[in-house]
Amino acid sequence: MERSDALALLDLADAFVGLNLQHEKKIGLLSGQTLVNLFFEASTRTQSSFELAGKRLGADAINMSPRTSSMTKGETLIDTAVTLNAMKPDLLVVRHGASGGAALLSQKVSCAVVNAGDGSHEHPTQALLDALTLRRSFGHIEGLTVAICGDVAHSRVARSNIALLQILGAQVRLVGPPTLLPAGADMWGADVFTDMKKGIAGVDVVMMLRLQLERMDGAFVPSTREYFRYWGLDPEKLALAAPGVKVMHPGPMNRGVEIDSVVADDPAVSLIQDQVEMGVAVRMAVLASLAARQSGSAR
Amino acid sequence: MSARPVAFINARLVDPESRYDGPGALVVQDGAIAEVFRRPSIENLSADVTVIDCDGSMLAPGLVDLRVKTGEPGAEPKETLKSASRAAAAGGVTSFVIQPDTDPTVDEPAMVDFVIHRARDIGLVNVCVAGAATKGCGGQRMAELGLMAEAGAVYFTDVDKPIVDSKVFRRVLAYAKAFDRLVAHRPHDPYLSAGAVATSGEFASRLGLPSVPAVAERIMLERDLGLAEVTGARLLVDQITTADALESLARARAKGVRASASASINHLSFNELDIGDYRTFYRLDPPLRPETDRQALVDAVASGLVEVIVSAHAPAPAEDKRLPFAEAAPGAVGLETFLPALLVLHHSGGLPLIDVITAATLAPARMIGLKCGRLTAGAPADLVLCDIGAPILIDAEKLLSKSKNSPFDRRRLQGRIRLTMTGGRVVHGA
Numbered sequence: 001m002e003r004s005d006a007l008a009l010l011d012l013a014d015a016f017v018g019l020n021l022q023h024e025k026k027i028g029l030l031s032g033q034t035l036v037n038l039f040f041e042a043s044t045r046t047q048s049s050f051e052l053a054g055k056r057l058g059a060d061a062i063n064m065s066p067r068t069s070s071m072t073k074g075e076t077l078i079d080t081a082v083t084l085n086a087m088k089p090d091l092l093v094v095r096h097g098a099s100g101g102a103a104l105l106s107q108k109v110s111c112a113v114v115n116a117g118d119g120s121h122e123h124p125t126q127a128l129l130d131a132l133t134l135r136r137s138f139g140h141i142e143g144l145t146v147a148i149c150g151d152v153a154h155s156r157v158a159r160s161n162i163a164l165l166q167i168l169g170a171q172v173r174l175v176g177p178p179t180l181l182p183a184g185a186d187m188w189g190a191d192v193f194t195d196m197k198k199g200i201a202g203v204d205v206v207m208m209l210r211l212q213l214e215r216m217d218g219a220f221v222p223s224t225r226e227y228f229r230y231w232g233l234d235p236e237k238l239a240l241a242a243p244g245v246k247v248m249h250p251g252p253m254n255r256g257v258e259i260d261s262v263v264a265d266d267p268a269v270s271l272i273q274d275q276v277e278m279g280v281a282v283r284m285a286v287l288a289s290l291a292a293r294q295s296g297s298a299r
Numbered sequence: 300m301s302a303r304p305v306a307f308i309n310a311r312l313v314d315p316e317s318r319y320d321g322p323g324a325l326v327v328q329d330g331a332i333a334e335v336f337r338r339p340s341i342e343n344l345s346a347d348v349t350v351i352d353c354d355g356s357m358l359a360p361g362l363v364d365l366r367v368k369t370g371e372p373g374a375e376p377k378e379t380l381k382s383a384s385r386a387a388a389a390g391g392v393t394s395f396v397i398q399p400d401t402d403p404t405v406d407e408p409a410m411v412d413f414v415i416h417r418a419r420d421i422g423l424v425n426v427c428v429a430g431a432a433t434k435g436c437g438g439q440r441m442a443e444l445g446l447m448a449e450a451g452a453v454y455f456t457d458v459d460k461p462i463v464d465s466k467v468f469r470r471v472l473a474y475a476k477a478f479d480r481l482v483a484h485r486p487h488d489p490y491l492s493a494g495a496v497a498t499s500g501e502f503a504s505r506l507g508l509p510s511v512p513a514v515a516e517r518i519m520l521e522r523d524l525g526l527a528e529v530t531g532a533r534l535l536v537d538q539i540t541t542a543d544a545l546e547s548l549a550r551a552r553a554k555g556v557r558a559s560a561s562a563s564i565n566h567l568s569f570n571e572l573d574i575g576d577y578r579t580f581y582r583l584d585p586p587l588r589p590e591t592d593r594q595a596l597v598d599a600v601a602s603g604l605v606e607v608i609v610s611a612h613a614p615a616p617a618e619d620k621r622l623p624f625a626e627a628a629p630g631a632v633g634l635e636t637f638l639p640a641l642l643v644l645h646h647s648g649g650l651p652l653i654d655v656i657t658a659a660t661l662a663p664a665r666m667i668g669l670k671c672g673r674l675t676a677g678a679p680a681d682l683v684l685c686d687i688g689a690p691i692l693i694d695a696e697k698l699l700s701k702s703k704n705s706p707f708d709r710r711r712l713q714g715r716i717r718l719t720m721t722g723g724r725v726v727h728g729a
Contacts, residue, residue: 078621098623099507100577119625120507156507183510184501 175199361393373402
């Protein structure tokens, strides 16, 4: 993504934030268009956020959550794509458990596809909403130092954020246990830390990542309590960050594992609720831009 | 069988045994090479000889491919012995070795016999059989190596499954030695590589794909080389891929360990960046490596450290490949594109043609005791005639394999195969 494209999306999203605060929240930009939410992986907030975004823009939004066993996951993806394509949707939002899932699906359908998360690869709208949240909170992104902490290795949120934050001029740090830092991450232009106290020293933003429960208990880290001790965000560690530090989390949170409730619920530092609010606006911006591009190419 | 002799004139002969690469002519009679001339024309040919004017095309021994999978028996929709044979003939491959990891496994003499007879009935190219090293390729109990050797198994391998139990592998090596058979083993630590579809590093991390560190290959290889050393057995390191492992191999060979290695044409042709858009035709086992490893592998072929190149033909039908990358079946078909892909190493890689051809003819033939791979009077008339400069565009849909999973799809290569001959019989081309 180009810096100018990212900024244009953020500007458009900014406008939608205002719209979402009005009593009448609906506009007809996408009226008559069909938005299909295709979620192979369960998600509450991303799916409802896309659904709301589509409906506020006047689209007909339907949700599909194909039940999948791991055995037939892929088969279902292609089969579902072909079936859906025959129904002529205009916008397809897809989340899939495999990296490259959205890209594969986009080859098999003729409408616009939005990646709502593919495996450990990318989650672009999350990065955009995080950027919007930061820009509205700090007034700028350029020059900020952001520490992304936790299970970076398996996190699509981290990958998309590293890319976008750097495009927008922020300094990125990665912090986590050595078993959850991806190989070669030091080549991504980010500073890598295994010591969280050093990693968040002086940062403007601490972005926490969710640790999947199955990765604790000896697989990647010995236990949740050990994880919390060294990589959980508590007031003591947060005190090392820059004055005015803000805390983010893509949700859903494991309270007491990666983040202390005291921090998560402190309105003075936590941007977590703002992230959810920005999510709808950013997704409206993404859907509206895609629809504009499609009708442009149809002409 | 054609009783009439055939004379190839105006050829560029490439003979690995004498290391001759130059103008020549050759006469085939009764299924064997009768005479070889180091000049383009033959005087006083009798009238009953069929003359083929090669127009300067390369005439070389037919390729010998030590690693081919089909789906027969057990998974015929993937590939049958017949479709693989047709693909081989079209690709200039005149001998190939079937891998034993079929359903049922080729782990007893009757199965060896079955495959050999099935292939003989097809009668296009020479099909040899590798037997399983352990029962069911399970890595636990030794298979009937002696009886399978007697039935015609040319070497032993558990194919893609590593024999993890070192005691079992030691016994397999020692036992196979008594029957003078090679044991092939693809080195990888199964714990490190479980679930992996890419090589660990910046690129795989960016793609978010489960990955295996390259050192998983060296770890197992060091064990294999140690056991080959203590048993004195002949080990074929199946599909070596990393610079790190090549160093270990060189060290062991310098010590006198009887280890040889093969490289797959895929790992000589592609690197990890090719998986960038999640194209599953590049989902291979072992996974594609960084460019530095690919280059080291090419250098190892050039230096002779890696003696053999294989196609690693592994058919996978569309339903097994049209999946997200990490869920797709590994492997690529390669028989039909083998020679043009090898020629890239010569055309753009700077390797002498004779060395490239040797690694896919004489070297593998010698390793398993076949008489082919040579342009010598008395050798079997297994030949390929190829216009090595002719541009071709690979179209996977047009390949003769039942599965079309070719990583060379849409690639422009050079090398049009004009004719393939097995045992004096033309099996492809005119």
